[in-house]
Amino acid sequence: MVSVKDYAQDSHTITWCPGCGDFSILASLKKALVDAKLEPHNVVIASGIGCSGKLPHFIRAYGFESLHGRAVAAASGIKLANHELNVIAVGGDGDGYGIGTNHFVHACRRNYDMAYVVHNNQIYGLTTGQTSPTSEQGFKTKSTPEGVLEVPVNPIALAITMGATYVARGFSGDLVHLAKLIQGGIEHKGFALIDVMQPCVVWNRVNTFEYFRKKTYKLEDEGYEPFDKLKAYERAWEWKERIPLGVFYKADAPTYENGLPQLQSGPLVKKPIENIDIENLLSKYE
Amino acid sequence: MRINNMTFKAGGEAGAGIATIGSMFCKLAQRSGLWAFAENDYPSLIRGGHNTFTARVSDEKIWALHGKIDLLVALNARAVMEHADEMSQRGVIIYDANKVKKEDISVKRADVRLFDVPLSQFAREAGGEIFLNQAAMGAVVAVLGMQIERLYDLIEKTFATKGDEVVEKNRVAAKMGYEHVKAAKKQEFEIKIEPKRAGKTLLLNSNDAVCIGAVKAGLRLVAEYPMSPSSSVLHWMAEHAVRQEIVVKHTEDEIAAINYILGAGFAGVRAMTATSGGGFSLMCEALGNGGIAEIPCVILNVQRAGPSTGLPTYTEQADLRFALHASQGEFPRIVCMPGDAQEAFAETFNVFNMAELAQTPAIILLDKYIGESMQIVERFKETGMKVKRGKLQTDEQMENADKFLRHQITKNGISPRCIPGQKNGIYVCSSYEHDETGYTSEDAQNRIAQIDKRAKKLNAINPNTYQPAFFGNSKSTFLLVSWGSTKGVVLEAMKELQKENINIRFMHIKYASPFAADTIKQALQAASKTLICEGNSEGQMRGLIREKTGVLIENAYLKYDGRPFTVEGMVEKIKSLMQKGEEK
Ligand SMILES: Cc1ncc(C[n+]2csc(CCOP(=O)(O)OP(=O)(O)O)c2C)c(N)n1
Numbered sequence: 080m081v082s083v084k085d086y087a088q089d090s091h092t093i094t095w096c097p098g099c100g101d102f103s104i105l106a107s108l109k110k111a112l113v114d115a116k117l118e119p120h121n122v123v124i125a126s127g128i129g130c131s132g133k134l135p136h137f138i139r140a141y142g143f144e145s146l147h148g149r150a151v152a153a154a155s156g157i158k159l160a161n162h163e164l165n166v167i168a169v170g171g172d173g174d175g176y177g178i179g180t181n182h183f184v185h186a187c188r189r190n191y192d193m194a195y196v197v198h199n200n201q202i203y204g205l206t207t208g209q210t211s212p213t214s215e216q217g218f219k220t221k222s223t224p225e226g227v228l229e230v231p232v233n234p235i236a237l238a239i240t241m242g243a244t245y246v247a248r249g250f251s252g253d254l255v256h257l258a259k260l261i262q263g264g265i266e267h268k269g270f271a272l273i274d275v276m277q278p279c280v281v282w283n284r285v286n287t288f289e290y291f292r293k294k295t296y297k298l299e300d301e302g303y304e305p306f307d308k309l310k311a312y313e314r315a316w317e318w319k320e321r322i323p324l325g326v327f328y329k330a331d332a333p334t335y336e337n338g339l340p341q342l343q344s345g346p347l348v349k350k351p352i353e354n355i356d357i358e359n360l361l362s363k364y365e
Numbered sequence: 366m367r368i369n370n371m372t373f374k375a376g377g378e379a380g381a382g383i384a385t386i387g388s389m390f391c392k393l394a395q396r397s398g399l400w401a402f403a404e405n406d407y408p409s410l411i412r413g414g415h416n417t418f419t420a421r422v423s424d425e426k427i428w429a430l431h432g433k434i435d436l437l438v439a440l441n442a443r444a445v446m447e448h449a450d451e452m453s454q455r456g457v458i459i460y461d462a463n464k465v466k467k468e469d470i471s472v473k474r475a476d477v478r479l480f481d482v483p484l485s486q487f488a489r490e491a492g493g494e495i496f497l498n499q500a501a502m503g504a505v506v507a508v509l510g511m512q513i514e515r516l517y518d519l520i521e522k523t524f525a526t527k528g529d530e531v532v533e534k535n536r537v538a539a540k541m542g543y544e545h546v547k548a549a550k551k552q553e554f555e556i557k558i559e560p561k562r563a564g565k566t567l568l569l570n571s572n573d574a575v576c577i578g579a580v581k582a583g584l585r586l587v588a589e590y591p592m593s594p595s596s597s598v599l600h601w602m603a604e605h606a607v608r609q610e611i612v613v614k615h616t617e618d619e620i621a622a623i624n625y626i627l628g629a630g631f632a633g634v635r636a637m638t639a640t641s642g643g644g645f646s647l648m649c650e651a652l653g654n655g656g657i658a659e660i661p662c663v664i665l666n667v668q669r670a671g672p673s674t675g676l677p678t679y680t681e682q683a684d685l686r687f688a689l690h691a692s693q694g695e696f697p698r699i700v701c702m703p704g705d706a707q708e709a710f711a712e713t714f715n716v717f718n719m720a721e722l723a724q725t726p727a728i729i730l731l732d733k734y735i736g737e738s739m740q741i742v743e744r745f746k747e748t749g750m751k752v753k754r755g756k757l758q759t760d761e762q763m764e765n766a767d768k769f770l771r772h773q774i775t776k777n778g779i780s781p782r783c784i785p786g787q788k789n790g791i792y793v794c795s796s797y798e799h800d801e802t803g804y805t806s807e808d809a810q811n812r813i814a815q816i817d818k819r820a821k822k823l824n825a826i827n828p829n830t831y832q833p834a835f836f837g838n839s840k841s842t843f844l845l846v847s848w849g850s851t852k853g854v855v856l857e858a859m860k861e862l863q864k865e866n867i868n869i870r871f872m873h874i875k876y877a878s879p880f881a882a883d884t885i886k887q888a889l890q891a892a893s894k895t896l897i898c899e900g901n902s903e904g905q906m907r908g909l910i911r912e913k914t915g916v917l918i919e920n921a922y923l924k925y926d927g928r929p930f931t932v933e934g935m936v937e938k939i940k941s942l943m944q945k946g947e948e949k
Pocket residue numbers: 128129130131132147170171172173174175198200202203204205206211
């Protein structure tokens with residue numbers, strides 16, 4: 080039996096700010112992995128760069144701390160190389176919805192079997208507080224002292240339109256609920272986005288714990304069923320007055336890996352590479 | 366009468382099937398036991414423009430084009446007008462009388478013979494315009510005095526999978542072209558192909574050769590974004606993916622491509638991406654991630670003329686310094702520059718081993734010129750090719766591992782490497798500087814230790830595997846130096862010079878990193894006259910050699926017009942240097 084202890088990385092102190100929402104995302108992730116009964120050596124957590132990107136160091140599982148924005152691309156390579164691994168990508172809102180948007184939207188289309196947990200604090204944390212793609216209009220930051228002019232990215236709507244097959248929003252202030260959402264994403268066969276509202280206690284004084292506590296509600300509490308794409312899309316636009324949490328959309332669809340005949344006999348990493356026969360390749364040129 | 370030694374050219378609009386005629390011609394030469402080298406020249410567009418395919422065949426091994434055109438298939442007036450001056454004495458131009466009006470062309474040379482063949486009419490009669498290539502091939506076969514059955518055999522082999530009807534229509538077109546020439550045989554032609562028996566050969570370009578070398582090396586994942594002149598690698602890989610059990614992903618961009626292969630390398634799979642300068646530029650940041658995180662991976666850069674979009678379908682060797690220094694900071698990398706298809710195959714295989722041994726990225730530099738030029742080479746030999754995975758740990762080894770240090774400081778800098786899924790190996794593979802465990806560290810002492818450890822790794826590669834190759838007269842005091850794709854033109858020029866009893870020495874450099882500085886320095890010091898030729902304007906290898914050996918190569922022959930070096934130009938350069946003595 081796997082327990083939370085197995086995922087404990089206690090040789091190093093965590094460098095996040097006290098009170099940061101990242102702590103509870105980490106705790107939720109550990110709980111989700113334990114509840115999904117996965118062993119740490121079969122789990123790879125690929126991250127980007129940002130406060131959020133440091134997460135792999137604080138959990139005992141294989142980690143790939145890639146570049147800013149590249150978590151999903153690296154995770155895709157890992158998954159294709161060994162699809163028996165449980166691959167989870169993590170990163171920030173700038174990481175995934177800004178510099179890494181290209182990888183994110185195309186991974187949704189491909190429906191790789193992986194979960195992507197985004198620490199969405201609506202700010203660039205690590206670089207000390209500039210606007211992010213999810214910052215709300217009018218929000219004042221170091222890089223937008225007069226307020227943000229553009230409309231924010233809507234990650235939920237974006238993921239639904241781009242073909243993700245599990246799209247959820249969690250809140251770092253509700254650990255148990257978030258763990259369930261992450262577990263659902265991990266166990267889902269296909270690309271799962273779990274966008275997590277994660278108040279930044281240093282750089283974002285608007286979208287605070289209080290703000291989310293007041294505004295959020297759970298979709299499941301209102302009898303919402305996540306199987307209709309158009310309804311999900313409609314719900315994805317609810318924000319100003321009330322902010323829905325939970326699974327917006329879930330669908331069964333073949334994964335990318337499933338579509339590859341090369342992978343049906345086992346993962347690439349297990350295929351022998353010694354003495355490969357190239358006779359048939361050469362004879363084409365004779 | 367000239368037998369088995371000639372140059373063929375086909376010219377016409379893009380989309381007219383010039384490349385098909387050319388490759389059919391080369392295949393015929395191959396099946397006739399001859400050697401060949403062929404170049405294509407085309408602008409960056411899909412329809413219109415002017416495309417040419419030039420092939421030289423010989424009964425001895427050849428490495429480059431050389432000499433005038435003996436037989437030209439001109440599919441439009443422009444092809445006649447543009448290449449008439451390049452014709453040899455009494456050369457033959459086959460043109461389509463239906464498409465090229467006599468009054469639109471004027472060939473000043475009285476000796477050149479124009480031969481009209483109603484190619485498009487034959488094609489239509491055979492079943493459509495697409496059979497025009499075959500009508501032209503039929504005419505070519507007749508001019509060269511070959512048996513039409515040889516072409517029929519080739520047609521059958523080439524189109525067998527498309528069904529009997531397609532084979533038949535191609536055959537009919539070929540027959541009409543052939544018989545037209547035979548019937549109208551007004552004059553004898555001076556060039557002839559007489560089939561010989563020969564050993565097993567391959568007809569391919571260096572892009573293909575890299576693909577085969579990579580497969581042989583155990584490649585399992587390709588992530589690539591199309592970019593001329595590297596796209597044929599993506600197409601080749603995609604075509605062979607299922608059968609060879611390789612996953613081939615056309616990614617959203619080159620940044621994704623390299624990050625995929627880093628992920629795959631981390632997970633224990635041999636992976637590669639291919640691109641050209643623009644794509645390689647986008648990969649720079651991740652290249653460094655491979656360096657600091659010690660991930661083996663292979664990047665093929667088929668150079669085209671830069672900077673920026675540059676001349677997309679033309680050649681250049683101007684990415685050498687870029688490949689050596691791409692990405693911020695310092696880390697070891699392998700940079701290999703094969704000189705021909707044979708080397709492209711063999712060195713690609715080696716490079717995969719080196720990358721895994723040194724746990725670091727490797728870059729292969731080809732260029733448009735050899736990447737896309739077809740040549741006939743001896744069938745690749747596989748003897749002695751052994752996949753070596755360095756310090757990659759087996760599952761059994763990891764079963765007993767205790768406090769595994771992925772980035773352990775060792776004598777030669779190479780640390781044991783585990784992969785996810787293995788028990789007892791859990792670590793974070795990080796783009797940050799890290800300690801031996803992989804944990805982020807900004808400690809000064811650790812920083813020095815990790816930089817030094819990584820820098821050492823290339824020394825673990827056996828120097829015999831990256832030495833330059835020497836050709837010609839080892840006693841000559843005239844040393845010509847080149848790298849990568851210029852090899853063939855130099856070898857061909859040396860053959861010409863030999864005819865005049867000029868025997869120079871030639872050093873071809875295949876690796877810019879690791880760099881065989883001692884050997885290169887010795888060779889330079891033993892020479893009294895030195896010349897380097899390279900396809901860039903700055904003399905990038907010349908500078909590198911000076912930096913690494915302290916020796917300045919006196920003379921440089923640099924070419925950066927987007928076109929490959931020519932044998933004629935090379936011969937002239939060498940001779941003028943020999944006569945003049947010093948030249949800057
Ligand atoms: C290519 C590149 N550009 C910029 C940076 C600097 N940088 C590091 S993290 C970051 C943004 C972090 O914001 P987010 O992704 O939202 O993560 P958070 O810190 O908020 O968790 C930036 C711009 C970088 N590391 N790499």
